[in-house]
Amino acid sequence: MLTPQAAVASIAVMAVVTFLTRALPFLLFDRGAAPPKIILYLGKVLPPAIIAMLIVYCLKDISFLAVGGWAPQLISVGVVVALHLWLHNNLVSIFGGTILYMFLVQVVFV
Incomplete structure (x- = not known):
């Protein structure tokens, strides 16, 4: 304290x-x-790299022993990818995948 x-x-x-x-x-x-070239390069490269790291971190503990251990995560990742390819909106993709994941975990794969 x-x-x-x-x-x-x-x-x-x-x-x-x-x-x-x-x-x-x-x-x-x-x-x-203009900003230095390294700053422009980092501005292009870092966002996708950070997203990739977050995906790996979120999926690192998947257990394939039971359907409930892998299906919600992989279904939600698929929906996030589909939403992003469709709408090109990060917030809609993230919130859509999160809401679907919570629904699947709490209602479908109990």
């Missing part, structure tokens, strides 16, 4: 770090010049 002073200090540090992560790109890169 944090003391009130430690809680305030923690919140202050988190606020400063959050502010710096938002303000730093504007401070580092001149508005008139």
Whole structure:
């Protein structure tokens, strides 16, 4: 349990770090010049790499011993892919897959 002073200090540090992560790109890169090529490259490569890592992390504990251990995850992943290919909307894909997964886990594969 944090003391009130430690809680305030923690919140202050988190606020400063959050502010710096938002303000730093504007401070580092001149508005008139194009960003460095490495930044443009990372902006293209990192989002798909992070999504791929999240998929691997979410599917790492699948158990193929029973249908309920693998079917909800794989069905939901398929629906996320289909929704994204159809609508090209990340939020719809993520929320659709999450809602379907929760429905399958709590209602169908109990």
